[in-house]
Amino acid sequence: MKILVTGGLGYIGSHTVVALQNEGYEPIVIDNLSNSSIEVLDGIEKITGKRPEFHQLDLRVKTDVERFFERNIDLSGIIHFAASKAVGESVKNPLLYYENNINTLVYVLQNMKYLTHQNFIFSSSCTVYGQADELPITEHAPIKTAMSPYGNTKQIGEEIIQDACKANSEFSAISLRYFNPIGAHESALIGELPLGVPQNLMPFITQTAIGLRDKLSVFGNNYPTPDGTCIRDYIHVMDLAEAHVIALKRLIDKASDSQFGVFNLGTGTGSSVMEVINAFERVSETSINYKIADRRSGDVTSAYAHTEKAKNVLGWATKYSLDDAVKSAWKWEQYIRKT
Numbered sequence: 001m002k003i004l005v006t007g008g009l010g011y012i013g014s015h016t017v018v019a020l021q022n023e024g025y026e027p028i029v030i031d032n033l034s035n036s037s038i039e040v041l042d043g044i045e046k047i048t049g050k051r052p053e054f055h056q057l058d059l060r061v062k063t064d065v066e067r068f069f070e071r072n073i074d075l076s077g078i079i080h081f082a083a084s085k086a087v088g089e090s091v092k093n094p095l096l097y098y099e100n101n102i103n104t105l106v107y108v109l110q111n112m113k114y115l116t117h118q119n120f121i122f123s124s125s126c127t128v129y130g131q132a133d134e135l136p137i138t139e140h141a142p143i144k145t146a147m148s149p150y151g152n153t154k155q156i157g158e159e160i161i162q163d164a165c166k167a168n169s170e171f172s173a174i175s176l177r178y179f180n181p182i183g184a185h186e187s188a189l190i191g192e193l194p195l196g197v198p199q200n201l202m203p204f205i206t207q208t209a210i211g212l213r214d215k216l217s218v219f220g221n222n223y224p225t226p227d228g229t230c231i232r233d234y235i236h237v238m239d240l241a242e243a244h245v246i247a248l249k250r251l252i253d254k255a256s257d258s259q260f261g262v263f264n265l266g267t268g269t270g271s272s273v274m275e276v277i278n279a280f281e282r283v284s285e286t287s288i289n290y291k292i293a294d295r296r297s298g299d300v301t302s303a304y305a306h307t308e309k310a311k312n313v314l315g316w317a318t319k320y321s322l323d324d325a326v327k328s329a330w331k332w333e334q335y336i337r338k339t
Protein backbone atom coordinates (compact mmCIF):
# COMPACT_ATOMS: atom_id res chain seq x y z
CA MET A 1 0.00 0.00 0.00
CA LYS A 2 1.37 3.36 -1.03
CA ILE A 3 1.23 6.08 1.61
CA LEU A 4 2.06 9.72 0.90
CA VAL A 5 4.13 11.22 3.70
CA THR A 6 4.42 15.00 3.32
CA GLY A 7 7.34 16.45 5.27
CA GLY A 8 8.67 12.90 5.36
CA LEU A 9 12.31 13.90 5.63
CA GLY A 10 11.65 15.99 8.75
CA TYR A 11 12.05 14.85 12.33
CA ILE A 12 8.80 12.99 13.01
CA GLY A 13 8.18 12.23 9.33
CA SER A 14 11.45 10.35 8.85
CA HIS A 15 10.82 8.13 11.89
CA THR A 16 7.31 7.46 10.62
CA VAL A 17 8.64 6.51 7.18
CA VAL A 18 10.81 3.89 8.92
CA ALA A 19 7.83 2.63 10.95
CA LEU A 20 5.69 2.41 7.79
CA GLN A 21 8.36 0.48 5.90
CA ASN A 22 8.77 -1.89 8.85
CA GLU A 23 5.05 -2.63 8.67
CA GLY A 24 5.18 -3.37 4.93
CA TYR A 25 3.76 -0.07 3.62
CA GLU A 26 5.37 1.80 0.74
CA PRO A 27 5.84 5.42 1.81
CA ILE A 28 6.21 8.07 -0.88
CA VAL A 29 7.85 11.18 0.52
CA ILE A 30 7.22 14.79 -0.46
CA ASP A 31 9.47 17.41 1.11
CA ASN A 32 10.82 20.79 -0.02
CA LEU A 33 13.86 20.42 2.27
CA SER A 34 13.10 23.77 3.93
CA ASN A 35 13.79 22.21 7.32
CA SER A 36 15.47 18.93 6.47
CA SER A 37 18.24 17.48 4.40
CA ILE A 38 18.38 15.03 1.51
CA GLU A 39 20.82 12.85 3.52
CA VAL A 40 17.89 11.74 5.68
CA LEU A 41 17.03 9.41 2.79
CA ASP A 42 20.40 7.67 3.31
CA GLY A 43 19.67 7.25 7.02
CA ILE A 44 16.27 5.70 6.28
CA GLU A 45 17.78 3.38 3.69
CA LYS A 46 20.53 2.25 6.09
CA ILE A 47 17.94 1.40 8.75
CA THR A 48 15.36 -0.41 6.63
CA GLY A 49 17.31 -1.43 3.53
CA LYS A 50 14.74 0.43 1.42
CA ARG A 51 15.05 3.91 -0.08
CA PRO A 52 11.62 5.52 -0.19
CA GLU A 53 10.42 7.21 -3.37
CA PHE A 54 11.11 10.92 -2.93
CA HIS A 55 9.70 14.03 -4.59
CA GLN A 56 11.32 17.36 -3.83
CA LEU A 57 8.23 19.47 -4.10
CA ASP A 58 6.93 22.60 -2.40
CA LEU A 59 3.33 22.04 -1.37
CA ARG A 60 2.70 25.79 -1.61
CA VAL A 61 2.85 25.44 -5.39
CA LYS A 62 -0.70 24.38 -6.17
CA THR A 63 -0.02 23.22 -9.73
CA ASP A 64 2.82 20.95 -8.55
CA VAL A 65 0.53 19.41 -5.93
CA GLU A 66 -2.14 18.80 -8.59
CA ARG A 67 0.37 17.20 -10.93
CA PHE A 68 1.62 14.89 -8.15
CA PHE A 69 -1.89 13.67 -7.32
CA GLU A 70 -2.89 13.15 -10.95
CA ARG A 71 0.02 10.73 -11.24
CA ASN A 72 -0.52 9.00 -7.90
CA ILE A 73 -4.18 8.09 -7.66
CA ASP A 74 -3.36 4.70 -6.15
CA LEU A 75 -2.42 6.06 -2.71
CA SER A 76 -4.02 4.29 0.26
CA GLY A 77 -3.49 7.17 2.65
CA ILE A 78 -1.76 10.44 3.43
CA ILE A 79 0.15 11.47 6.54
CA HIS A 80 0.55 15.23 6.45
CA PHE A 81 3.54 16.43 8.47
CA ALA A 82 4.71 19.27 6.23
CA ALA A 83 4.45 22.56 8.08
CA SER A 84 6.57 25.26 9.69
CA LYS A 85 6.79 24.77 13.44
CA ALA A 86 8.80 27.48 15.21
CA VAL A 87 6.45 29.28 17.60
CA GLY A 88 8.63 32.41 17.92
CA GLU A 89 9.12 32.72 14.18
CA SER A 90 5.37 32.42 13.68
CA VAL A 91 4.83 35.47 15.92
CA LYS A 92 7.32 37.48 13.84
CA ASN A 93 6.11 36.23 10.48
CA PRO A 94 2.51 35.04 10.84
CA LEU A 95 1.62 35.18 7.15
CA LEU A 96 4.43 32.79 6.29
CA TYR A 97 2.90 30.36 8.79
CA TYR A 98 -0.63 30.74 7.47
CA GLU A 99 0.66 30.26 3.94
CA ASN A 100 2.80 27.23 4.70
CA ASN A 101 0.56 25.48 7.20
CA ILE A 102 -2.88 26.33 5.85
CA ASN A 103 -2.48 26.71 2.07
CA THR A 104 -0.53 23.46 1.82
CA LEU A 105 -3.17 21.62 3.84
CA VAL A 106 -5.96 22.97 1.62
CA TYR A 107 -4.11 22.03 -1.58
CA VAL A 108 -3.53 18.48 -0.36
CA LEU A 109 -7.15 18.09 0.75
CA GLN A 110 -8.49 19.52 -2.52
CA ASN A 111 -6.57 16.91 -4.44
CA MET A 112 -7.68 13.97 -2.35
CA LYS A 113 -10.81 13.76 -4.48
CA TYR A 114 -8.72 12.04 -7.16
CA LEU A 115 -7.96 9.16 -4.80
CA THR A 116 -9.94 5.98 -4.40
CA HIS A 117 -8.91 5.79 -0.73
CA GLN A 118 -9.29 9.12 1.04
CA ASN A 119 -7.57 8.51 4.38
CA PHE A 120 -5.83 11.41 6.03
CA ILE A 121 -3.70 11.78 9.18
CA PHE A 122 -2.97 15.29 10.44
CA SER A 123 -0.08 16.41 12.69
CA SER A 124 -1.72 18.46 15.39
CA SER A 125 -0.41 19.53 18.74
CA CYS A 126 -1.26 19.81 22.42
CA THR A 127 -0.82 23.57 21.93
CA VAL A 128 -4.51 23.58 20.94
CA TYR A 129 -5.35 23.09 24.65
CA GLY A 130 -3.25 26.03 25.94
CA GLN A 131 -3.09 25.86 29.73
CA ALA A 132 -5.79 23.27 30.30
CA ASP A 133 -7.96 23.64 33.39
CA GLU A 134 -7.64 19.96 34.25
CA LEU A 135 -4.69 17.60 34.11
CA PRO A 136 -4.09 15.13 32.57
CA ILE A 137 -5.58 16.65 29.43
CA THR A 138 -8.35 14.67 27.74
CA GLU A 139 -9.44 15.07 24.14
CA HIS A 140 -12.59 16.76 25.49
CA ALA A 141 -10.65 19.62 27.07
CA PRO A 142 -11.76 22.91 25.52
CA ILE A 143 -9.67 24.39 22.74
CA LYS A 144 -8.23 27.66 24.06
CA THR A 145 -7.47 30.79 22.09
CA ALA A 146 -4.17 30.09 20.39
CA MET A 147 -1.13 31.74 21.92
CA SER A 148 0.73 32.00 18.61
CA PRO A 149 0.01 31.98 14.88
CA TYR A 150 1.65 28.54 14.78
CA GLY A 151 -0.82 27.20 17.37
CA ASN A 152 -3.63 28.86 15.47
CA THR A 153 -2.68 27.02 12.26
CA LYS A 154 -3.19 23.71 14.10
CA GLN A 155 -6.63 24.78 15.38
CA ILE A 156 -7.69 26.11 11.98
CA GLY A 157 -6.23 23.01 10.32
CA GLU A 158 -8.43 20.74 12.43
CA GLU A 159 -11.51 22.84 11.61
CA ILE A 160 -10.75 22.73 7.89
CA ILE A 161 -10.41 18.94 8.01
CA GLN A 162 -13.71 18.56 9.89
CA ASP A 163 -15.50 20.73 7.35
CA ALA A 164 -13.98 18.70 4.52
CA CYS A 165 -15.28 15.53 6.19
CA LYS A 166 -18.79 16.97 6.46
CA ALA A 167 -18.79 17.81 2.75
CA ASN A 168 -17.44 14.48 1.50
CA SER A 169 -18.60 11.17 2.93
CA GLU A 170 -15.68 9.34 1.28
CA PHE A 171 -13.14 11.29 3.31
CA SER A 172 -11.88 10.05 6.72
CA ALA A 173 -9.35 11.76 8.92
CA ILE A 174 -7.59 11.49 12.25
CA SER A 175 -5.91 14.40 13.96
CA LEU A 176 -3.08 13.38 16.26
CA ARG A 177 -2.29 15.89 18.98
CA TYR A 178 1.34 15.36 19.90
CA PHE A 179 2.70 16.33 23.27
CA ASN A 180 6.50 16.78 23.28
CA PRO A 181 8.36 14.50 20.92
CA ILE A 182 12.01 13.83 21.79
CA GLY A 183 14.66 11.21 21.07
CA ALA A 184 15.82 9.49 17.92
CA HIS A 185 15.87 6.11 16.21
CA GLU A 186 17.99 3.71 18.28
CA SER A 187 20.48 3.37 15.40
CA ALA A 188 21.16 7.14 15.60
CA LEU A 189 20.99 7.23 11.80
CA ILE A 190 18.05 9.65 11.88
CA GLY A 191 16.97 12.16 14.52
CA GLU A 192 16.01 15.77 15.14
CA LEU A 193 18.09 18.27 13.20
CA PRO A 194 17.14 21.77 14.31
CA LEU A 195 18.40 24.51 12.02
CA GLY A 196 19.75 27.45 14.02
CA VAL A 197 19.05 27.83 17.71
CA PRO A 198 16.84 24.98 18.94
CA GLN A 199 13.40 25.97 20.19
CA ASN A 200 12.88 22.81 22.18
CA LEU A 201 14.49 21.61 25.39
CA MET A 202 16.04 18.30 24.32
CA PRO A 203 18.18 19.49 21.38
CA PHE A 204 19.22 22.47 23.48
CA ILE A 205 20.40 20.11 26.22
CA THR A 206 22.34 17.84 23.85
CA GLN A 207 23.88 20.80 21.97
CA THR A 208 25.01 22.30 25.28
CA ALA A 209 26.44 18.97 26.43
CA ILE A 210 28.41 18.57 23.20
CA GLY A 211 29.78 22.12 23.49
CA LEU A 212 27.87 23.80 20.65
CA ARG A 213 26.07 26.07 23.11
CA ASP A 214 27.54 27.77 26.14
CA LYS A 215 24.66 27.41 28.49
CA LEU A 216 21.16 26.09 28.66
CA SER A 217 18.55 28.61 29.80
CA VAL A 218 15.82 27.26 32.04
CA PHE A 219 12.94 29.67 31.44
CA GLY A 220 11.51 30.30 34.89
CA ASN A 221 11.86 28.39 38.18
CA ASN A 222 8.95 30.04 39.94
CA TYR A 223 6.04 28.20 38.34
CA PRO A 224 3.55 26.49 40.68
CA THR A 225 5.13 23.05 40.15
CA PRO A 226 7.11 20.93 42.67
CA ASP A 227 10.53 22.25 41.52
CA GLY A 228 9.27 25.51 39.99
CA THR A 229 10.03 24.58 36.36
CA CYS A 230 7.50 23.88 33.62
CA ILE A 231 6.09 20.39 33.19
CA ARG A 232 5.64 18.67 29.83
CA ASP A 233 4.87 15.21 28.52
CA TYR A 234 7.96 14.00 26.64
CA ILE A 235 7.19 11.20 24.20
CA HIS A 236 9.79 9.11 22.35
CA VAL A 237 9.60 9.83 18.63
CA MET A 238 9.53 6.09 17.83
CA ASP A 239 6.40 5.67 19.97
CA LEU A 240 4.90 8.60 18.10
CA ALA A 241 5.85 7.09 14.73
CA GLU A 242 4.19 3.80 15.64
CA ALA A 243 0.98 5.61 16.59
CA HIS A 244 0.77 7.06 13.06
CA VAL A 245 0.93 3.61 11.52
CA ILE A 246 -1.79 2.34 13.86
CA ALA A 247 -4.03 5.35 13.24
CA LEU A 248 -3.59 4.99 9.49
CA LYS A 249 -4.49 1.30 9.64
CA ARG A 250 -7.66 2.23 11.52
CA LEU A 251 -8.69 4.47 8.63
CA ILE A 252 -7.70 1.96 5.94
CA ASP A 253 -9.62 -0.82 7.73
CA LYS A 254 -12.63 1.51 8.14
CA ALA A 255 -12.63 0.54 11.80
CA SER A 256 -14.36 3.69 12.98
CA ASP A 257 -17.96 4.86 12.60
CA SER A 258 -16.98 8.50 12.64
CA GLN A 259 -15.26 10.25 9.77
CA PHE A 260 -13.12 12.43 12.01
CA GLY A 261 -11.25 11.45 15.18
CA VAL A 262 -8.85 13.15 17.54
CA PHE A 263 -6.26 11.43 19.73
CA ASN A 264 -3.74 12.71 22.24
CA LEU A 265 -0.30 11.20 21.81
CA GLY A 266 1.70 11.41 25.01
CA THR A 267 3.01 9.18 27.78
CA GLY A 268 0.55 10.39 30.39
CA THR A 269 3.40 11.45 32.68
CA GLY A 270 4.61 14.99 33.14
CA SER A 271 8.31 15.73 33.65
CA SER A 272 9.70 19.07 34.70
CA VAL A 273 12.53 20.81 32.89
CA MET A 274 14.81 20.05 35.86
CA GLU A 275 13.79 16.38 35.81
CA VAL A 276 14.75 16.15 32.14
CA ILE A 277 18.10 17.84 32.80
CA ASN A 278 18.73 15.42 35.69
CA ALA A 279 17.76 12.43 33.54
CA PHE A 280 20.16 13.62 30.85
CA GLU A 281 23.02 14.09 33.32
CA ARG A 282 22.39 10.62 34.74
CA VAL A 283 22.19 8.66 31.49
CA SER A 284 24.95 10.55 29.68
CA GLU A 285 27.21 10.96 32.72
CA THR A 286 27.74 14.52 31.49
CA SER A 287 26.91 17.64 33.44
CA ILE A 288 24.93 20.45 31.85
CA ASN A 289 25.84 24.08 32.25
CA TYR A 290 22.53 25.79 32.82
CA LYS A 291 21.20 29.06 34.22
CA ILE A 292 17.78 30.13 35.39
CA ALA A 293 16.38 32.78 33.05
CA ASP A 294 13.14 34.77 32.98
CA ARG A 295 9.93 33.04 32.05
CA ARG A 296 9.34 32.83 28.31
CA SER A 297 6.10 34.40 27.13
CA GLY A 298 3.54 31.90 25.90
CA ASP A 299 4.81 28.98 28.01
CA VAL A 300 2.08 27.17 29.91
CA THR A 301 2.86 25.84 33.39
CA SER A 302 1.99 22.22 32.93
CA ALA A 303 0.70 19.96 30.15
CA TYR A 304 0.49 16.18 30.03
CA ALA A 305 -1.82 13.83 28.24
CA HIS A 306 -4.71 11.69 29.29
CA THR A 307 -3.86 8.57 27.28
CA GLU A 308 -6.91 6.32 27.79
CA LYS A 309 -8.56 7.11 24.45
CA ALA A 310 -5.44 6.22 22.45
CA LYS A 311 -5.05 3.05 24.54
CA ASN A 312 -8.66 1.91 24.34
CA VAL A 313 -9.56 2.94 20.82
CA LEU A 314 -6.28 2.71 18.93
CA GLY A 315 -4.78 -0.01 21.12
CA TRP A 316 -1.60 2.05 21.31
CA ALA A 317 0.55 2.86 24.33
CA THR A 318 4.07 4.13 24.69
CA LYS A 319 6.87 1.57 25.10
CA TYR A 320 9.86 3.80 25.73
CA SER A 321 10.81 5.61 28.95
CA LEU A 322 12.14 9.13 29.38
CA ASP A 323 15.62 7.65 29.93
CA ASP A 324 15.38 5.70 26.65
CA ALA A 325 14.42 8.87 24.81
CA VAL A 326 17.16 10.95 26.41
CA LYS A 327 19.76 8.26 25.72
CA SER A 328 18.80 8.06 22.04
CA ALA A 329 18.83 11.87 21.68
CA TRP A 330 22.36 11.97 23.11
CA LYS A 331 23.54 9.14 20.84
CA TRP A 332 22.13 11.04 17.84
CA GLU A 333 23.80 14.32 18.85
CA GLN A 334 27.16 12.55 19.18
CA TYR A 335 26.65 10.85 15.80
CA ILE A 336 25.84 14.03 13.86
CA ARG A 337 28.75 15.99 15.29
CA LYS A 338 31.13 13.21 14.21
CA THR A 339 29.86 12.95 10.63
Ligand SMILES: NC(=O)c1ccc[n+]([C@@H]2O[C@H](COP(=O)([O-])OP(=O)(O)OC[C@H]3O[C@@H](n4cnc5c(N)ncnc54)[C@H](O)[C@@H]3O)[C@@H](O)[C@H]2O)c1
Nearest residue numbers: 007010011012031032033034035036058059082083123125
Ligand atom coordinates in the same frame (compact mmCIF):
# COMPACT_ATOMS: atom_id res chain seq x y z
N1 LIG B 1 8.29 18.49 16.83
C1 LIG B 1 7.33 18.89 17.66
O1 LIG B 1 7.60 19.23 18.81
C2 LIG B 1 5.87 18.92 17.21
C3 LIG B 1 4.86 18.97 18.17
C4 LIG B 1 3.52 19.01 17.75
C5 LIG B 1 3.22 18.99 16.39
N2 LIG B 1 4.23 18.97 15.48
C6 LIG B 1 3.89 18.97 14.04
O2 LIG B 1 4.37 17.77 13.45
C7 LIG B 1 4.75 18.01 12.10
C8 LIG B 1 6.16 17.52 11.89
O3 LIG B 1 7.01 18.18 12.81
P1 LIG B 1 8.58 17.93 12.83
O4 LIG B 1 9.05 18.19 14.20
O5 LIG B 1 8.90 16.65 12.18
O6 LIG B 1 9.04 19.15 11.91
P2 LIG B 1 10.17 19.20 10.80
O7 LIG B 1 10.39 20.65 10.48
O8 LIG B 1 11.36 18.42 11.20
O9 LIG B 1 9.46 18.47 9.56
C9 LIG B 1 8.59 19.14 8.68
C10 LIG B 1 9.07 18.82 7.26
O10 LIG B 1 8.18 19.44 6.35
C11 LIG B 1 8.93 20.02 5.30
N3 LIG B 1 8.13 21.12 4.76
C12 LIG B 1 7.78 22.28 5.37
N4 LIG B 1 7.05 23.04 4.53
C13 LIG B 1 6.92 22.35 3.36
C14 LIG B 1 6.30 22.61 2.11
N5 LIG B 1 5.69 23.77 1.88
N6 LIG B 1 6.36 21.67 1.15
C15 LIG B 1 7.00 20.49 1.36
N7 LIG B 1 7.63 20.20 2.53
C16 LIG B 1 7.59 21.12 3.51
C17 LIG B 1 10.23 20.47 5.96
O11 LIG B 1 11.31 20.59 5.05
C18 LIG B 1 10.46 19.35 6.97
O12 LIG B 1 11.26 18.32 6.43
C19 LIG B 1 4.55 19.50 11.86
O13 LIG B 1 3.28 19.68 11.27
C20 LIG B 1 4.55 20.09 13.25
O14 LIG B 1 3.83 21.28 13.33
C21 LIG B 1 5.54 18.91 15.86
